[in-house]
Amino acid sequence: MRRFPAQFQEKCVAVFRPELRRNKGLERFRVSVRNALGIALVLLLAAVVAGCGRPQFSEAEKRTIASLALSALPPLKSDTTNHYADDPGAAALGATLFFDFSLSRNGTVACSTCHQIGQQFQDGLPQGMGVGRTNRRTQSLAGVAYSPWLFWDGRRDSLWAQALVPLENPLEQAGNRAAYARYVKARFGERYERIFGSLPDFSNVPTNASPLGSATEQAAWNGMNDAQRDGINRVFANIGKALAAFQRSINPKEARFDRFAVAIAAGTEPKDDAVLSPEEIQGLKLFIGKANCSTCHNGPLFTDHAFHNTGVPPVADLPPDRGRVDAIAQVDADPFNCLGPYRDGGPEACGELKFMVRDKPELIRAYKTPSLRAVAGRPPYMHAGQFGSLGEVVAHYAKAPSSVEGISEVHPLQLSEREREALVAFLMTLSP
C-alpha cells in the first residue's frame, strides 16, 4: 500500500487527541468536522483504512528497522588474537589500569581522562585532552570490541593493539613502554603473573626506553638486546590485552528505538515509551529511505565499520589530517598488528589486515563511520569535533560540500527544515 503522508497522520492524531488540538487551524478544522457529520464519518473511515496514528511501513522498511535493533546484535565473537580477551582476571586488571593515572608520564592522565565512565566513555570535547591537546575527537567505547579497525582512521587492527598507542603518544599519556612494564611489575606483579605467567627480569633494562619516545628513550631502546626488547614488548602487549578484555564489557544500552523496533519486527503494537511520535517516524523513514543514512549507519551499531570521505572540513589550527590513506603504512608497520609476533592464535584471524585496501584514492580523508547509538548525548560531532549539534551534522549531509582533498561520497539532498528536524528527532530515540 502507498505510504500515507506523515503530515496527514499527524493531523489525524491531533484530531483524536484533545491535548494536541491547540493551534487555530486545527481548532477550525474541528469545528467544521462537528458541523458536518458526513465528512467526519468519511474522514474517520479514511483514517481507519490508513491506520491513523499507527506507523505504516513497507515490508522492506520493517526488515531494515529490525536489522537496526540492539537485539539483532550477535554475541561478541572470541578474539583469538588475544588469548585473555574473555579472562575475568585480565578484564579486572584491565579495569584497574584503565583508571590508573600512573600510566602516564606526569601521573595526571589515565585512559579514563578522555574515556569518562559517566559520559559514554568520551569527554564531550572537540579534541581529546591528554598531556596535550590531541588532533581528534575522543570516541565513545560502547560496542568498540565489534570494530575490526580502531581509531577514526583505523591505524590499528585490534582493540589490544589500539590500547597501546595513547600510552606512548606524547599528546595523550606520553609515557614509554619500559617504564610501563617496570611499573606493572612493581605495582601489579602478582596479579599480572597469575594471568600472563612469569615476568622477565628488568634489572638491566633502562628505566625509560621506547622505539617511539624521545631521542634519549630511543637511544636507550636501541641499546637493549633483542631478548630485552622482546621482554618489554610482551609485557606492553599484555597491558593492551588486559585493557581490551575490560573494554569488551562496554556495550551500548537499549534505547527507545530498540523497544519500538522489536515491536515492529514482531508485528505488535509499540507500547508506552516505545511509541514513536509522527515526527520521529518521519525521521526514521528518512533515515532508512530518502536521506540514505542507513547505507553507512547500518546494523545494530549503526555503523558499517568502514571508511568514507564525506566532505567533513578540516579544523584550521590542527596539523594536516588525511584520514585512512595515511593509516595504512602505520598499521602495516605496527609490531603489535595481527601479523606480528605478539598475536595469540593463528594467522587465520588476520583477514582484515591481509585483505586491507592499500592504495585507492577513496582512502583520502576517509574516516570510520561512527556508531550513532546514544549519539544525541555526545556533541560535538565528527573526527575533530567539527559540528556542535546534530542539526549541523544533518545540514552538512544535505548540503554535501565537496572535500578539500579526495572525493566526497555524499550527494546533495533536498531536505526541508521539517525533514531535518525529523531526522534529529529520530536520532534522539537512539538514546536510552
Added chain:
Amino acid sequence: MVLGVLAAVYMTAPNTPPAAAPETGQTRGSEKGIFVATFVPQDGAAKQNELQDWVLTLKTAAGMPVENATIEVAGGMPQHAHGLPTSPKMTDYLGEGRYRISGMKFSMSGWWQLKLGISASTGSDTVVFNIVL
C-alpha cells in the same frame, strides 16, 4: 465526501515500479565470450560486514574447466564514489576450474559490482557480477 474519495484513490494507487534492477545472476559470460564464470559465497549466502571466502568456477565457452588462471578482483558500488572495502585475492586452486577468492566483504546494503579480470592460456577477459544486498 470528495475528500474521502480522494483519500481512497490516493491510498489504492499502485506503487511506482522500482528502478531497473541490475542483472544479479551467479553465472555470467565474460565480455569477449572467452569464459563462463560462476561466482558464489563458499558458505551459501552473501553476508553483510563479514569477511567471506567465495568460489569462482571458470569454464571455457565450450564448457571445459579453465586451469592455471590468474584472477584480479576489483569493483565497488556504482552509486557511490567508492570501491570494495577490502582487496580480495585468489588464495587457492580447488581443482576442476574452481578457485577460492578470499577477503570478500560488503560493508553496506545496496548494489555492488564485482569485476573479475581473468587471464588463462585461452586468453584474457573480464566478467562482471552484480550483487544486491
